Amino acid sequence: MIAIEHVTKLYNQTPALRDVTLHVERGEVLGVLGPNGSGKTTLLRLLAGALSPTVGQLMVAGYDTMRQPMEARRRVGYVPEALPLYPHMRVCEFLTFMGRLRGLSPRVTATALARVSKQVRLQEVWTAPIRTLSRGYRQRVAIAQALVHAPDILILDEPTNGLDPRQIMETRHLIRSLAGACTIVMSSHILSEVERTADRVAILLRGHLLGVRALADTPDLEALFLSLT
Amino acid sequence: MSALGVLLRKELHATFTSPIAYAVGTVFLLITGYTFSLTLFLTKVANLTYMFHQMYVLLVLLVPVLTMRAFAEERRADTLELLLTAPVREVWIVLAKFGATLTLVVGLLALSGSYAMVLGLYGEPDWAPVYGGYVALVLLACLLIALGMLTSSLTDNQVVAATMALGISLMLWFADAAAYLLPAPGDLLVVNLSLIGHFTTCVSGSLFLSDAGYYVTLASLALFLTTRVVATR
Numbered sequence: 001m002i003a004i005e006h007v008t009k010l011y012n013q014t015p016a017l018r019d020v021t022l023h024v025e026r027g028e029v030l031g032v033l034g035p036n037g038s039g040k041t042t043l044l045r046l047l048a049g050a051l052s053p054t055v056g057q058l059m060v061a062g063y064d065t066m067r068q069p070m071e072a073r074r075r076v077g078y079v080p081e082a083l084p085l086y087p088h089m090r091v092c093e094f095l096t097f098m099g100r101l102r103g104l105s106p107r108v109t110a111t112a113l114a115r116v117s118k119q120v121r122l123q124e125v126w127t128a129p130i131r132t133l134s135r136g137y138r139q140r141v142a143i144a145q146a147l148v149h150a151p152d153i154l155i156l157d158e159p160t161n162g163l164d165p166r167q168i169m170e171t172r173h174l175i176r177s178l179a180g181a182c183t184i185v186m187s188s189h190i191l192s193e194v195e196r197t198a199d200r201v202a203i204l205l206r207g208h209l210l211g212v213r214a215l216a217d218t219p220d221l222e223a224l225f226l227s228l229t
Numbered sequence: 230m231s232a233l234g235v236l237l238r239k240e241l242h243a244t245f246t247s248p249i250a251y252a253v254g255t256v257f258l259l260i261t262g263y264t265f266s267l268t269l270f271l272t273k274v275a276n277l278t279y280m281f282h283q284m285y286v287l288l289v290l291l292v293p294v295l296t297m298r299a300f301a302e303e304r305r306a307d308t309l310e311l312l313l314t315a316p317v318r319e320v321w322i323v324l325a326k327f328g329a330t331l332t333l334v335v336g337l338l339a340l341s342g343s344y345a346m347v348l349g350l351y352g353e354p355d356w357a358p359v360y361g362g363y364v365a366l367v368l369l370a371c372l373l374i375a376l377g378m379l380t381s382s383l384t385d386n387q388v389v390a391a392t393m394a395l396g397i398s399l400m401l402w403f404a405d406a407a408a409y410l411l412p413a414p415g416d417l418l419v420v421n422l423s424l425i426g427h428f429t430t431c432v433s434g435s436l437f438l439s440d441a442g443y444y445v446t447l448a449s450l451a452l453f454l455t456t457r458v459v460a461t462r
Contacts, residue, residue, distance in 0.1 A: 048314045052462040073316040084307035086239075088246055100235040101315045145311070 296377025
C-alpha cells in the first residue's frame with residue numbers, strides 16, 4: 001500500500017531523512033518511533049503530500065506522490081500534530097468543507113459526515129464553533145476530517161499528544177478499530193502507545209531508518225529502542 | 230461545485246466574517262463619503278476625478294490590510310497544510326483567496342457608486358471619466374490584491390506581509406520619479422511601471438489597452454509567483 005524507495009529529504013541542504021526505504025502492507029498499523037528531530041514528521045508529511053522528496057520515490061496506494069499527486073492525495077487522510085482547524089467554523093461546516101474539497105458530492109458528503117460523526121463521536125459538539133472545543137474534541141475533529149473521504153491510508157502525527165488518559169485510550173481504540181479497513185502510519189515518541197496500537201514499528205534516528213520490526217516478534221520494545229538509538 | 234467553488238465559498242465566508250473587512254469598509258466609505266460631500270458643496274461641480282484619486286490612495290493603503298491574512302494566517306495556524314494535502318491545485322487556492330478579497334473591494338466600490346448616482350440625479354456629469362475611473366479602480370485593486378497575496382505567501386507574520394505589500398505598492402506608485410535619473414530607454418521603462426501613470430489616463434476617461442494590460446500583466450505575474458511559492462514543498 002505504501003512504498004518508500006531510497007527517499008532523502010533535504011531542508012536547505014540539511015538532511016531530515018536519509019535514504020529511507022520502507023514498505024507498509026494494506027490494513028497494517030505502522031508506528032514510527034524516534035527522538036525529537038529524528039525525521040518522523042518529515043516522513044509523515046512526505047506521505048501526506050505536504051512535502052516532496054529531494055531524492056527517491058514514494059508510492060501511495062499505487063500512485064507516485066510526485067507524478068500523480070492528486071490521485072495519491074485522494075487516498076490519504078492526514079492528521080498533523082498541530083491539529084490545523086478553522087476556529088471560526090462550526091464542526092459540521094468544517095467537515096462539510098473538507099469533504100467537498102476532496103471532491104465528494106453534497107449527498108455523499110452528508111452520508112460521510114453521518115458516518116464519521118458516529119465513528120469519532122462528535123454528535124455532542126456537531127454545531128459548536130471549533131474555537132470553543134477542548135483539545136480532546138479538536139483532536140477528534142482533526143481525525144474526522146481525515147476520515148471523511150474514507151481514505152485507504154491514514155497518517156497520524158503524534159495522535160495522543162496533549163490528551164488526557166481517557167482520551168488517549170479512546171484514540172487508541174479508534175485507531176485499532178480503523179486498522180484493517182485502513183492502512184495507518186502513526187508517529188509517536190511514547191513507546192507504550194506504539195506498542196499497544198501498532199503491528200510493526202519503524203525506528204528513526206537523525207533521519208536514518210534504523211530498523212523495522214514486527215511487534216509480535218519484539219518482546220521488549222524499550223530495550224530494542226534503547227539499543228538502536 | 231468544483232474545488233475552486235468550494236474554496237471560494239470558504240474564503241468569502243472567512244472574508245465577510247472578519248472584523249478587518251468591516252473596519253476597512255467603514256474607513257473607506259467614511260472617508261470617501263466625507264470627501265465627496267465636501268468637494269461637491271465646495272466646488273459644485275459634477276465630477277468624481279478627485280474622488281477617484283482619493284480612492285486610489287485609500288486602496289494602496291487599505292488593500293494590504295485585507296490581504297495580509299491570506300496565507301500568513303494559514304501558515305501560522307498550519308491550516309495551509311490541510312489545503313495542500315487535499316486533492317486541489319495550488320492555483321485554485323490562490324485564485325479563491327484573490328476572488329474573495331476582490332469581491333469585497335468591488336463591493337466597496339459598488340457602494341461608492343452611490344456618489345455617481347447622486348451626481349447623475351442632480352447634475353450632468355461627464356460619464357466617460359466616471360466609467361474609466363471605476364474600471365481603473367477595479368484593475369488597480371486586482372494588482373494590489375495580487376501583490377498582497379504574494380507578500381502574504383512569503384511569511385507567517387501578517388504585519389510583515391502588509392508592510393511588504395505597502396512598500397511594493399508605494400515603490401510602484403513613485404517609480405516614475407526615477408525617470409529623471411535614468412537614461413533612455415530605462416526612463417521609459419520606469420515611467421511605464423508607474424501605478425499612477427496608468428491610473429490617471431483611465432480616470433481622464435481614456436481607456437487604453439496598454440493601461441489595462443499593465444495591471445493585468447503585473448497582477449497575473451504576482452498571482453503566478455504566489456502559486457509557485459505556495460506550491461513549493
